[in-house]
Amino acid sequence: MKPCNQHDGRRGFLKKSASIAALYMTPACLVKTYAMDAIVPLPIAKEKLAITINGKLMNLEIDARTTLLNLLREDLSYTGTKKGCEMGQCGACTIHINGKRTKSCIQLALSNQNNKITTIEGLSDGLSLHPMQAAFLKNDAFQCGYCTSGQIMSAVACVREGNAKSRKSIQTYMDTNICRCGAYQNIVDAIEEVAKTGAKI
Amino acid sequence: MKSNNYNTIFLEDERVDGADKVTGKAKYTAEHNLPNLAYAVFVTSTIAKGTIKNLDTSKALAMPGVLDIIYYGNCPAVPGYISNAAERPKNVFEWRGYKILYDNKVRFFGQPIALVVADTFENANAAIRFVKADYEVEKFETNFDKARLDPANLKGPVNYKRGTEKKFKEANFFIDAEYNIPLEVHNAMELFATIAYWEAEDKVTLYDKTQGPKSTQSTVAKTFGLPDKNVRVIAENVGGGFGSGLRSWPHVPAACIAAKKLNRPIKLVLTRPQMFTLVGYRPQSWQKIGIGADAAGNFIGISHEAISNTSRYEDFREGIVDVSKFLYACENVDTKYQLLPLDLSTPIWMRGPGEATGCFALESAIDELSYKLKIDPIQLRIKNFTTINPENKLPFSDINLKDCYAYGMEKIGWKNRPSIPGTVKENGWFIGYGMSVGVFGAGKGSASVRIVLSNDGKLLLECAVSDMGPGTMTSMSIIAADALQMPIQKIKFKLGDSDLPPGPSQGGSGTTSTVGSAVDLACKTLQQKLKELAIQYAPAFATTSADALEVKNEMVISKTNASIKIDLVALLKLANQEKIDLTINSNGKNAEQLKYTSNSFSAHFVKLAVNAKDGSIKVLNVVTTGDAGKIISPKTARSQMLGGVVGGIGMALTEKVEIDQLTGQIINASFGAYHVPLHSQIPPTDVWFVNKPDIHMNEIGAKGIGEIALIGFAAAVANAVYNATGKRVRDLPITPEKLGYKTIKA
Numbered sequence: 001m002k003p004c005n006q007h008d009g010r011r012g013f014l015k016k017s018a019s020i021a022a023l024y025m026t027p028a029c030l031v032k033t034y035a036m037d038a039i040v041p042l043p044i045a046k047e048k049l050a051i052t053i054n055g056k057l058m059n060l061e062i063d064a065r066t067t068l069l070n071l072l073r074e075d076l077s078y079t080g081t082k083k084g085c086e087m088g089q090c091g092a093c094t095i096h097i098n099g100k101r102t103k104s105c106i107q108l109a110l111s112n113q114n115n116k117i118t119t120i121e122g123l124s125d126g127l128s129l130h131p132m133q134a135a136f137l138k139n140d141a142f143q144c145g146y147c148t149s150g151q152i153m154s155a156v157a158c159v160r161e162g163n164a165k166s167r168k169s170i171q172t173y174m175d176t177n178i179c180r181c182g183a184y185q186n187i188v189d190a191i192e193e194v195a196k197t198g199a200k201i
Numbered sequence: 202m203k204s205n206n207y208n209t210i211f212l213e214d215e216r217v218d219g220a221d222k223v224t225g226k227a228k229y230t231a232e233h234n235l236p237n238l239a240y241a242v243f244v245t246s247t248i249a250k251g252t253i254k255n256l257d258t259s260k261a262l263a264m265p266g267v268l269d270i271i272y273y274g275n276c277p278a279v280p281g282y283i284s285n286a287a288e289r290p291k292n293v294f295e296w297r298g299y300k301i302l303y304d305n306k307v308r309f310f311g312q313p314i315a316l317v318v319a320d321t322f323e324n325a326n327a328a329i330r331f332v333k334a335d336y337e338v339e340k341f342e343t344n345f346d347k348a349r350l351d352p353a354n355l356k357g358p359v360n361y362k363r364g365t366e367k368k369f370k371e372a373n374f375f376i377d378a379e380y381n382i383p384l385e386v387h388n389a390m391e392l393f394a395t396i397a398y399w400e401a402e403d404k405v406t407l408y409d410k411t412q413g414p415k416s417t418q419s420t421v422a423k424t425f426g427l428p429d430k431n432v433r434v435i436a437e438n439v440g441g442g443f444g445s446g447l448r449s450w451p452h453v454p455a456a457c458i459a460a461k462k463l464n465r466p467i468k469l470v471l472t473r474p475q476m477f478t479l480v481g482y483r484p485q486s487w488q489k490i491g492i493g494a495d496a497a498g499n500f501i502g503i504s505h506e507a508i509s510n511t512s513r514y515e516d517f518r519e520g521i522v523d524v525s526k527f528l529y530a531c532e533n534v535d536t537k538y539q540l541l542p543l544d545l546s547t548p549i550w551m552r553g554p555g556e557a558t559g560c561f562a563l564e565s566a567i568d569e570l571s572y573k574l575k576i577d578p579i580q581l582r583i584k585n586f587t588t589i590n591p592e593n594k595l596p597f598s599d600i601n602l603k604d605c606y607a608y609g610m611e612k613i614g615w616k617n618r619p620s621i622p623g624t625v626k627e628n629g630w631f632i633g634y635g636m637s638v639g640v641f642g643a644g645k646g647s648a649s650v651r652i653v654l655s656n657d658g659k660l661l662l663e664c665a666v667s668d669m670g671p672g673t674m675t676s677m678s679i680i681a682a683d684a685l686q687m688p689i690q691k692i693k694f695k696l697g698d699s700d701l702p703p704g705p706s707q708g709g710s711g712t713t714s715t716v717g718s719a720v721d722l723a724c725k726t727l728q729q730k731l732k733e734l735a736i737q738y739a740p741a742f743a744t745t746s747a748d749a750l751e752v753k754n755e756m757v758i759s760k761t762n763a764s765i766k767i768d769l770v771a772l773l774k775l776a777n778q779e780k781i782d783l784t785i786n787s788n789g790k791n792a793e794q795l796k797y798t799s800n801s802f803s804a805h806f807v808k809l810a811v812n813a814k815d816g817s818i819k820v821l822n823v824v825t826t827g828d829a830g831k832i833i834s835p836k837t838a839r840s841q842m843l844g845g846v847v848g849g850i851g852m853a854l855t856e857k858v859e860i861d862q863l864t865g866q867i868i869n870a871s872f873g874a875y876h877v878p879l880h881s882q883i884p885p886t887d888v889w890f891v892n893k894p895d896i897h898m899n900e901i902g903a904k905g906i907g908e909i910a911l912i913g914f915a916a917a918v919a920n921a922v923y924n925a926t927g928k929r930v931r932d933l934p935i936t937p938e939k940l941g942y943k944t945i946k947a
Contacts, residue, residue: 085872137215
């Protein structure tokens with residue numbers, strides 16, 4: 001076992017861990033038996049990560065294989081960001097990375113060195129609701145609430161991107177986020193309402 | 202934060218738990234953190250049927266952080282896994298379904314065969330790939346379409362008959378056709394998860410995604426040989442269920458077994474692919490409907506036959522053919538229902554359950570018959586409308602479908618519907634209109650509710666029901682606010698914990714009726730108690746009788762002299778009581794209510810367009826109407842109906858599980874390959890309710906909405922597709938290929 005004490009940079013890490021990560025990220029059903037025999041279990045290095053989450057700079061030592069979503073949910077208790085598929089298909093895990101909406105389940109936490117992350121918990125100042133949160137509440141834009149964090153993070157981005165100019169455009173740019181309860185019409189109502197105010201959000 | 206300031210909530214009609222959901226504060230099952238938590242991940246089978254000859258766990262056990270690998274070779278004894286009743290301890294029931302981690306049999310592709318437990322999720326997930334199974338493979342059958350053709354494969358039948366069998370064939374006009382619905386999966390957004398923790402040798406706490414905290418408590422207790430009170434099940438927030446959480450699936454005992462073996466809390470979260478195999482699905486079905494009418498449109502006979510699949514190890518039946526027995530007036534009805542066991546996991550009710558399956562066939566057949574008769578399909582339904590349930594001969598407690606028809610026809614623009622299909626084309630799209638009816642039984646069961654009025658004027662209500670999304674906490678708070686005439690912001694409804702007074706599982710559209718009636722009774726009991734206290738302790742009331750008093754606006758008031766009143770807080774102080782704390786039991790329907798048969802009804806109206814070039818289908822407009830008694834919470838009820846439309850569009854146009862018949866594996870077990878509707882597939886939808894209390898049904902006059910929101914909807918789409926194109930599709934989902942288009946051009 002050779003513990004990795006020194007952070008040797010994102011590129012170096014990626015080279016070293018590419019095979020582990022690729023295997024880890026591959027659905028079990030796609031890994032063939034012969035591949036298993038060929039891979040020798042490796043000690044898992046802890047890697048250093050400097051990341052800003054909701055305005056708070058954190059210097060962490062993390063498992064190299066941890067996805068950004070699992071870092072948030074399992075290690076840091078930011079459970080507002082949801083796990084729905086771990087394949088980047090449902091949007092429940094949507095967060096903002098340096099202001100851009102991104103699915104946190106399909107990237108490694110370590111690829112976010114020095115990045116600024118905003119989660120649903122950091123969307124408002126904690127004293128009042130963000131206008132999009134208030135609009136979701138008012139329009140009953142959810143039922144079970146599980147996709148809601150992701151919908152709201154996408155919705156805020158959708159408005160900021162300038163893609164909320166019509167209902168059709170909102171729908172297209174919100175196709176990134178699945179709602180199985182079927183609150184779609186109310187979600188679009190909420191986004192349209194916020195977009196129409198023209199306020200910077 | 203607004204969630205701490207509920208002043209505006211009642212006026213704005215927002216969900217009482219809504220602020221927690223839009224801020225990410227609401228905690229779902231997998232989000233509870235316990236000290237010393239370990240993570241468990243399943244290893245699943247890569248064959249559909251057979252025996253594991255050898256399971257090599259040595260490599261995986263050597264992986265970093267791996268604590269244990271539990272499988273048939275080392276699974277601790279579970280009392281409920283003992284098949285021989287004589288050997289089972291008293292009060293232990295045999296586990297229903299396959300006994301996970303217990304034997305070396307494989308019953309379906311993707312069945313858990315081992316559970317890897319590690320200190321972190323990453324370590325557990327990495328190790329599952331190093332567990333190696335050698336199988337003795339057996340011949341399997343997962344092909345429903347093929348297997349159903351051999352009667353030897355079928356179980357049953359369950360038959361029903363009134364009047365003459367197959368009478369429809371004697372009618373001048375009849376339809377005799379077959380309908381197919383593929384296997385569909387609930388796919389709630391929240392992944393199923395269980396966190397299990399043994400506080401003592403005989404005491405376990407579970408955070409569990411379930412629609413029934415009490416039923417899960419009972420199942421776990423009876424499986425592990427514990428008294429109910431030693432099992433606590435917490436499900437504060439449930440991220441969708443649609444029926445899949447109506448039983449405890451094998452992963453629940455698996456988490457309990459691991460937590461006990463390792464003596465530490467275990468978190469087990471299913472993956473999205475496992476959501477397709479481990480927590481049920483709508484069974485695949487084949488139906489045949491014969492329906493005949495005279496020239497005036499009077500139904501002469503209905504014959505409804507169905508086969509649906511189940512697993513090899515459990516029988517699952519649902520109400521597929523039941524709708525045909527009672528929705529329309531018809532003297533001659535016969536039904537036949539059989540099961541086809543396949544080498545798949547066990548199905549379960551999925552939103553609308555069997556009634557949604559049955560209504561697709563029946564409501565499609567009626568539409569088809571209407572063209573033969575040259576009678577408008579709505580008029581044909583009105584022609585055969587009945588206020589007496591023809592199956593049990595009891596009057597419907599209330600039925601207002603004609604009001605639904607009138608509203609829907611007007612709003613969808615039914616007058617523009619072409620009576621000859623395929624005749625309206627606009628800008629390269631065929632336009633069509635369709636409608637259908639949905640129906641579901643409206644029940645009322647027993648429930649207990651604790652009601653606590655504190656001397657700070659706040660009201661607490663408690664019941665061990667769960668809320669998977671419809672807004673139970675909100676509607677129960679509204680019922681209490683209405684009954685007591687007090688502001689909703691002073692009311693808190695606690696649910697989702699088996700330690701609370703027993704309530705039903707949330708399913709079968711029964712929560713509002715059952716728990717709502719209990720809340721109403723609890724409030725009335727509290728009012729009576731308050732009146733008695735006023736008479737006993739407040740001098741002004743000394744000479745009045747309880748009948749002459751009412752409780753409203755947080756006061757006890759004389760009905761005859763409004764100046765005689767006392768504030769509830771003042772009354773409790775006067776009586777020197779910190780609180781009034783009552784627990785009441787509310788029972789099922791009483792003798793008077795049982796003189797009626799109760800159902801919720803819906804009528805759905807669809808306008809859609811079919812592209813003439815490539816056959817793609819665009820739903821343009823939907824009007825959905827519900828006849829479900831009094832609508833307690835208009836905002837959340839509307840949302841439920843909207844959700845039914847979305848689910849219905851999925852059922853009609855996109856959803857289908859694909860099985861590779863060479864391996865028995867579901868090959869589209871992801872959102873990328875199993876298509877649930879997205880934002881851009883949803884048309885503007887108008888929701889309307891009759892909103893009339895059903896006074897014969899229960900004390901609050903409210904019936905369920907969850908099922909009728911979806912039941913029948915797929916038929917409205919199929920009927921509109923026929924109206925647009927002249928092509929009748931009886932196999933779901935309706936795709937361009939089924940309309941005769943070979944390829945879709947982008």
